[in-house]
Amino acid sequence: MDEFTAPTIDWAALSPVLITLAGASVVLLASLFLPPGVRRGFGAAVAAICFVGAAAAAIALFVADESGRGIVSEAIRRDRLAELAQVLVMGAGLLTVGVSYREPERVERAGEYWALLLTAASGMAFFVAANNLMTLFLGLEWFSICLYVLTAIAVERLPGLEAGLKYLIVGSFGSAILLFGSALVYGATGAIGFEEIAAGTAEGERLFLVAGLAMVLVGLGFKASAAPFHMWTPDVYEGAPTPVTGFMAAATKVAALVVTLRLLVTAFPGEEELWTVALAVIVCASLAWGNLAALVQVSVKRMLAYSSISHAGFLLMPIAAGNELGGRALLYYLIAYSAMSVGAFAVVAVRERELAAPVTVGNLAGFGWERPFLGGSMALFMFGFIGLPPAGIFLGKIYAFAAVIERGWTWLAIVGAVFTAVSIYYYVGVIRAMFMQPRELAVAAGGSPPPDRLLVASVAASVVVAVGSLLAADPLIDIARDAVEFLPFPVG
Amino acid sequence: MEEFLVWLVWVVAALALLASGLAVVLFSNPFYSALALIGNLASLAVLYLLLEAEFVAAAQVLVYAGAVVVMFLFVIAYLGGQADTPWAGGPTLQAVAAVVAAGAIAVEVVVVIALQADERLSDAADVGEAFGSPAQIGNLFLSDHLLAFEVTSIVLLVAAVGGVILGSAMPRPRERGER
Amino acid sequence: METTVLILLPIAGAVALWFAPWLTPRAAGGFALLVALAELAFWIGTALNFDFGAAEPQAGADRVWFADLDVAYRVGLHDYTLWLVGLTAVGTAAAVGYGFWVGRERAGVYLSLLLFLEGATVGVFAAQDLVLFYVFWEAMLIPLYVLIGVWGGPGRLGATVKFVVYTMAGSLLMLVAIIAAGLQAGTFDMTSAAGRGSSTWIFLGFAAAFAVKAPLFPFHGWLPDAYRESPPEVAAVLSGVISKTAAYGFLAIAIPFYPGPAEDWRVPALVLASIGLVYGSLLAFRAPDVRGVVAYSSLAQMNLILIGLFAANASGYTGALLQMVNHGLISAALFLLAGAIERRASTGQLVLLGGLARGRPVLATILITTGVIALAVPGSSAFAAEFLVLNGAFAVGWGWAVVGAIAIVLAAMYMLRLVSAVLHENVGSAVPAEALDLRPAEVGVIAPLVVVLLALSFWPAAITDRLSGALF
Amino acid sequence: MLGPGIAAYLVLSVVLFATGALGVLLRRSPLIILLALEIMLNAGNLALIAFARRLGDGDGQIFALTVMVVAAAEAVLGLGLIVAVSRQRADLDVDRLTSLRG
Known part of the structure; x- marks a missing residue:
């Protein structure tokens, strides 16, 4: 029998995870004792403090040292890639606090809502640091389960429940595929740690490895909502409470894509010629499916869901390039994209509360002039999603295209350009509805909701990040470079 | 003789596994499906024993057959006639996806069989008495895989919270329910 | 430094207006006009201090934007871009003044968008970095889209789409070309020789964007609707100034950076431009309304400019550049006049117009003067420019010069038709007897454009002699 | 090792996985889909344990144990959702089987 030796734990490295987790426990317990009236404010305050604290902790870790190291037998990594992704997740969470503060469903289950939001962010913070297949699977399930419940948290609304059930079933299907793929990779290489997988790749059974890699990619594709694994996205985005949708669109993408990058680059550098091509195919499928389906959407949330599928394509493009430029492109793109996703869904949430009905392109009519700031911000987000300045996605797309061109895949950049042109039509449709349609086209509004300064502040913060990421491109790209430069990129 | 017995056990367990798996998927009554799942899990436990994973086998029987399946049965009983309501919210494009999945899996079966013919997979490591024992599992869980162990507890906690939230979904009076 | 001010002054004005929604329309309009005039004054100051003849861009700035791809905020003015920036300042000032006077709904937003458009356009001319150029190029699109979509005519939604x-499809191909060119060269600096090459694909990517925006002949599908549905002052800016960015793109990027491919594609380009020239002239002759005539004549003139550019010799370039300034002023003036006419008759249909000259001497004088310069009578600046273009085209092949000459005859026909249909003949059914002459404000907006045109007619060398050899 | 080799276990796990996957894709009843998901996860577990045996490595068994916990958590939530959905349906409109497009 081995002598048991307790592992040494680098508590500092875990602090972003632990801070949010502790916040969740506090909110959960306090909501048992606090009167219902103050639960919402208390929970929101704790959530905001924890998100800020966790982000600060991640930033401190990022600044503290540039070398990465493993935590508890290399189960997770403390490195700048994880820390930057954690900052993004926490930022999305913080914005979501502002957006969801006045969401009607929050009143009843305020405590649980904030606790689940914090736990989901905590799980993502863990997931992005995952360094073996087991922590990857567990981190994925951790935040996914939180999101299933958050989707269905409005338990009196059938659409929300059905969306939650659908998300759970499709999500678990993806996880099961991921699990089986992990098992095959484990069998082929005899290891679950990413570095050991890379080391064991040479002598492993290649067929197992390839099959396992394919299944792992499929599983992650489900989370990133890349076509053809996207079928849950529109229904879930539509059914979930709008602030939750914004959080999912932003934070889940950050987590899934960062982990995809880390896994492929650190664990499968030897299979580069396989996964880059596979990803290129997924990119094309996502761009085509997302953009073409978005053209015919009436519901704004569904349209944004398809737009998020197409952005999954744009975000996977730099990973497919497999070079360091691509890594930088991915992280820079994610900074702008995550802020803008939360902001766009926040504006949808406002209109939804005004109308007490699902927001369609038609009933946005006149919104831009009624609420100039929110309308203008939404216009900025829509132009930004197309890839027009002055939003940072513009540079993100330039970087993504540059990464694939540097790899020699100019055709992929052209595919991206063509589908960007397609996407103009539906994004501009929103702007047209908000500013160019007479107000009478909209359904009579159900009374003006109270002014929601927190939500407006969140939208303003999204705008600042969206525009600021373009102006301050150099420091942000330096940060992105710091975050990825230690990864052993297989190309160039 | 021992070899023969192991083979016999394996064949029986394997047949039971496949048959019960098919039964779970094919029965139209969810109650029978859930019962079939017990058989499935039990035959898996037998296979785990053959693979010298005693602790996992025990956990399989206790956790699954003892808790999860019972929970399924409770819910099925609670829902009664509603239990097998068909539902349009499942994955779409079933036909295409099913064909693709079946094709991919068929390929994998071929791969495995091919590898077996290659004699590469028939070898197994020599393992000591301790392999798969509760002591070894516990040791690993508390050292190398401490984080995984802790995360499982968080996952369970979240599931519990989620269960409470979903359980609180009482039908509401109409005037408040219509939002 | 001065260039940065020229770019940021209007943008700052636009942002200030955007954040001051409480301003009355009058205050907002006054402020916007002030900003536009300040820009113009600043441009004059810059022009007076300009060192004509230097090959390097002047009055510039160079600040790292992001270093890893060597993209920087690099701006500066060449002698040829100085004139185009001046055209932008003059055209926008006129448009802002006109919009202020007409009193658009939500004047603050409207005028701030015009100012933003001005800043972006100056940026396109001044950028010395390909990525920065693209940023400004796309930034022009947003205010134009909103200006036409919100304040345009009844068919505006279709026109904007x-x-x-059209323009985005072209410019996205340019984006890929820019990235490919920059990665090949290792820098996006336009002044460095490293950016130049022989890749046909990159050349075609640039050409796609410029051909759509100019527009070169088969890519003009967006033009009639956009010009008809825009408010007149937006149409004036669009045809007078924005279309010049495309010609500038050919002039400063596509042709000089990729001389090999430009040489290979010269004949197809000349064929298309010639077709566009004749086709546009014929359509202008047949157009039923004032704006249609001006729009199609714009198409024709732009294609004439492209002929000059693709002649790719000093005469062609000089003529094209002079004609860019001329046509910018002419079409801005004509669109504003079209707006003035439409305000009086509430239609632009030529069959319903007529007889506006009687009792309205100022309108008649200004319209006739503009029209006469536009049809390039000898002695006008347009004549000088077209002569240079044809001379340049002749050096390539006499056939092109013949096409150009035919088109000049056609130009005379459609311009005279326009003038006579509006001013002479019988009083049109849509012209009310009490329709006023041009108001002082309208004169104040349009007359300066015409005065500049006249000045250029007397002294075209003001521009042509102040072009260094930097281009050729 | 007595009895069949690891390959036999793998074939079993692949077939089991396929059974579960087809169940998820083809069945319409959410309860049965949940059961089929359990089967898929168990197929993964079988593969993990078979590989663990082959490698003489404990990691696979640990992995399998954590998967069991996750599967239990998913089952709890899935069942909770199914119960909540059926309650709401009974409450709102018995005839309307879905409010979302499939």
Whole structure:
């Protein structure tokens, strides 16, 4: 029998995870004792403090040292890639606090809502640091389960429940595929740690490895909502409470894509010629499916869901390039994209509360002039999603295209350009509805909701990040470079 | 003789596994499906024993057959006639996806069989008495895989919270329910 | 430094207006006009201090934007771009003044968008970095889209969709070309020789964007609708100034950076431009309304400019550049006049117009003067420019010069038709007897454009002699 | 090792996985889909344990144990959702089987 030796734990490295987790426990317990009236404010305050604290902790870790190291037998990594992704997740969470503060469903289950939001962010913070297949699977399930419940948290609304059930079933299907793929990779290489997988790749059974890699990619594709694994996205985005949708669109993408990058680059550098091509195919499928389906959407949330599928394509493009430029492109793109996703869904949430009905392109009519700031911000987000300045996605797309061109895949950049042109039509449709349609086209509004300064502040913060990421491109790209430069990129 | 017995056990367990798996998927009554799942899990436990994973086998029987399946049965009983309501919210494009999945899996079966013919997979490591024992599992869980162990507890906690939230979904009076 | 001010002054004005929604329309309009005039004054100051003849861009700035791809905020003015920036300042000032006087709904937003458009356009001319150029190029699109979509005519929604999809499809191909060119060269610096090459694909990517925006002949599908549905002052800016960015793109990027491919594609380009020239002239002759005539004549003139550019010799370039300034002023003036006419008759249909000259001497004088310069009578600046273009085209092949000469005859026909249909003949059914002459404000907006044109007619060398050899 | 080799276990796990996957894709009843998901996860577990045996490595068994916990958590939530959905349906409109497009 081995002598048991307790592992040494680098508590500092875990602090972003632990801070949010502790916040969740506090909110959960306090909501048992606090009167219902103050639960919402208390929970929101704790959530905001924890998100800020966790982000600060991640930033401190990022600044503290540039070398990465493993935590508890290399189960997770403390490195700048994880820390930057954690900052993004926490930022999305913080914005979501502002957006969801006045969401009607929050009143009843305020405590649980904030606790689940914090736990989901905590799980993502863990997931992005995952360094073996087991922590990857567990981190994925951790935040996914939180999101299933958050989707269905409005338990009196059938659409929300059905969306939650659908998300759970499709999500678990993806996880099961991921699990089986992990098992095959484990069998082929005899290891679950990413570095050991890379080391064991040479002598492993290649067929197992390839099959396992394919299944792992499929599983992650489900989370990133890349076509053809996207079928849950529109229904879930539509059914979930709008602030939750914004959080999912932003934070889940950050987590899934960062982990995809880390896994492929650190664990499968030897299979580069396989996964880059596979990803290129997924990119094309996502761009085509997302953009073409978005053209015919009436519901704004569904349209944004398809737009998020197409952005999954744009975000996977730099990973497919497999070079360091691509890594930088991915992280820079994610900074702008995550802020803008939360902001766009926040504006949808406002209109939804005004109308007490699902927001369609038609009933946005006149919104831009009624609420100039929110309308203008939404216009900025829509132009930004197309890839027009002055939003940072513009540079993100330039970087993504540059990464694939540097790899020699100019055709992929052209595919991206063509589908960007397609996407103009539906994004501009929103702007047209908000500013160019007479107000009478909209359904009579159900009374003006109270002014929601927190939500407006969140939208303003999204705008600042969206525009600021373009102006301050150099420091942000330096940060992105710091975050990825230690990864052993297989190309160039 | 021992070899023969192991083979016999394996064949029986394997047949039971496949048959019960098919039964779970094919029965139209969810109650029978859930019962079939017990058989499935039990035959898996037998296979785990053959693979010298005693602790996992025990956990399989206790956790699954003892808790999860019972929970399924409770819910099925609670829902009664509603239990097998068909539902349009499942994955779409079933036909295409099913064909693709079946094709991919068929390929994998071929791969495995091919590898077996290659004699590469028939070898197994020599393992000591301790392999798969509760002591070894516990040791690993508390050292190398401490984080995984802790995360499982968080996952369970979240599931519990989620269960409470979903359980609180009482039908509401109409005037408040219509939002 | 001065260039940065020229770019940021209007943008700052636009942002200030955007954040001051409480301003009355009058205050907002006054402020916007002030900003536009300040820009113009600043441009004059810059021009007076300009060192004509230097090959390097002047009055510039160079600040790292992001270093890893060597993209920087590099701006500066060449002698040829100085004139185009001046055209932008003059055209926008006129448009802002006109919009202020007409009193658009939500004047603050409207005028701030015009100012933003001005800043972006100056940026396109001044950028010395390909990525920065692209940023400003796309930044022009957003205010134009909103200006046409919100304040345009009844068919504006269709017009904007066409406009945006056409131009974006072209410019996205340019984006890929820019990235490919920059990665090949290792820098996006336009002044460095490293950016130049022989890749046909990159050349075609640039050409796609410029051909759509100019527009070169088969890519003009968006033009008639956009020009008809815009408010007149937006149409004036669009045809007078924005279309010049495309010609500038050919002039400063596509042709000089990729001389090999430009040489290979010269004949197809000349064929298309010639077709566009004749086709546009014929359509202008047949157009039923004032704006249609001006729009199609714009198409024709732009294609004439492209002929000059693709002649790719000093005469062609000089003529094209002079004609860019001329046509910018002419079409801005004509669109504003069209707006003035439409305000009086509430239609632009030529069959319903007529007889506006009687009792309205100022309108008649200004319209006739503009028209006469536009049809390039000898002695006008347009004549000088077209002569240089034809001379340049002749050096390539006499056939092109013949096409150009035919088109000049056609130009005379459609311009005279326009003038006579509006001013002479019988009083049109849509012309009310009490329709006023041009108001002082309208004169104040349009007359300066015409005065500049006249000055250029007397002294075209003001521009042509102040072009260094930097281009050729 | 007595009895069949690891390959036999793998074939079993692949077939089991396929059974579960087809169940998820083809069945319409959410309860049965949940059961089929359990089967898929168990197929993964079988593969993990078979590989663990082959490698003489404990990691696979640990992995399998954590998967069991996750599967239990998913089952709890899935069942909770199914119960909540059926309650709401009974409450709102018995005839309307879905409010979302499939």
